[in-house]
Amino acid sequence: GPVKIEKPEELPDVFKRVIDYLPAAIVPLRGENHLLGIIIVDNKFNKDPITEIDIRTLELYAALASNVIERTILFQKLQKKQDELEKAYRELQEYHKRVLKLEKFAAVGEIASTFTHELRTPITIMGGYAELLYRSKDLPPVLLPKVETILRTAKRMETIIKNLSDYIKSPEPEIKKLKAKEFLDYLSSLLDIETKRKNIELKLYVEDDIEFHGDPSLLEHAFLNILRNSIEALKDGGVVQVECRLDNGNVLFMFKDNGPGIPPEMLKNLYIPFHTTKRQGLGLGLAITKKIILLHNGRIEIESQQGKGTTVKVYLPQRGGDKNG
Ligand SMILES: Nc1ncnc2c1ncn2[C@@H]1O[C@H](COP(=O)(O)OP(=O)(O)OP(=O)(O)O)[C@@H](O)[C@H]1O
Ligand SMILES: [Mg+2]
Structure with a gap:
């Protein structure tokens, strides 16, 4: 209970620093099972004595204050627990979302990889036969445009499937020494049918004797996507120029x-998968191309001017990778 101190000798040592006027009263603030604090009062200014009524009032006040303090502390503890709970809940939700996404992605990946695997062979066979027919002298001329369409479609599908399977699993480059002139001539021959059909001129300007290192089938894929x-x-009647030279x-x-x-609006999302402006496009072409170029420690830059044209620059280190010289 409250203690009234009238004489200096009654003052416990611990209070000597805080109490400089007597008489004073010390009232404890009791919590449920521990001391919350103390109230110290005196009548230093009006010099009145501390009466029994003063003490009773104080006691009542202390009881109320203790109650309020204890509840505040409890509330704060509860609030903290609630915050922690909310945080845990949010983390759980986030985690759940991530798991769902991963699951979905894994499922999509699995389906896509089955598809690409199953489709690759028949499409290659189809393209092969169409190519045979296309080049055959016995083909009736009326059928030529039809065979051409089959061939072109098969090639388009082959590219889509290559893009998809490269997107699903990262390819491992097999680095070989390549001759720029030979490589680009070969690429241009692959595009023969498409360029002829649209009456597009594909011009090659290749510096003599340039050699570089890279995975031929991956680079073929990357450059074909660009072309x-x-x-x-x-x-x-449009024109595509391909230039190759040494640069630093x-x-x-x-x-x-x-x-x-x-x-x-496309320029910002060029390398982001599934961004396309085409009805018949997955929007994977440049995403895969960039991936392949990066696998070769190279870099790609694209500049474009509305109504004028587009330039794609690919830099490959001349000594790409350390394998095979
Ligand atoms: N040379 C270019 N001229 C004009 N637009 C281009 C050119 N190259 C790319 N684009 C634009 O960039 C977009 C993305 O190209 P990307 O090759 O990544 O996908 P896509 O060609 O739409 O589809 P996919 O290559 O998967 O068949 C294209 O949809 C097109 O709008
Ligand atoms: Mg493309």
Whole structure:
């Protein structure tokens, strides 16, 4: 209970520093099972004595204050617990979302990889037969456009499947020494049918004797994606220029078309998978191309001007990778 102190001798040592006027009263603030604090009062200013009524009032006040303090502490503890609970709940929700996403992605990946695997062979066979027919002298001329369409479609499907399977599983490059001239001639021959059909001129300017290192089938895939974009963007009679030269220890490949240019809203999302402006496109072409170029420690830059055309620059280190010399 409250203690009234009238004489200095009665003052416990601990209070000597805080109590400088007597008489004073000390009232404890009791919690449920521990001391919350104390109230010290005196009448230093009006010099009145401390009466029994003063003490009773104080006691009542202390009881009320203790109650309020204890409840506040409890409330704060509860609030803290609630915050922790809310945080845990949010984390759980976030985690749950991530798991769902992963599951969905894994499922999509699995389905896609089954598809690409199952489709690859029949499409290659189809394309092979169409190619045979296309080049055969016995083919009745009326059938030529039809066979051409089959061939073109098969090639388009092959590219889509390659893009998809490269997107699903990262390819392991097999680095070989390549001759730029040979490689680009070969690429241009692969596009023969598409360029002829649209009356597009594909011009090659390759510096003599340039050699570089890379995975031929991955780079074929990457460069075809770039060239197909140009061909798809160009109107009849358009021009694609391919230039290859040395540039600061890099081999620079420049692909330039005089097409409509890349729409500005597309420019920001060029390398993001599934962004496309085409009805028949997955929007994987440049995403995969960039991945392949990066696998070769190279870099890609795209410049485009509305109504003027698009230039894609690919830099590959001349000594790409340390394998095979
Ligand atoms: N040479 C270009 N001229 C004009 N637009 C281009 C050119 N290259 C790319 N684009 C634009 O960039 C977009 C993305 O190209 P990307 O190759 O990644 O996907 P896609 O061609 O739409 O589909 P996919 O290559 O998967 O068949 C295209 O939809 C097109 O709008
Ligand atoms: Mg494309």
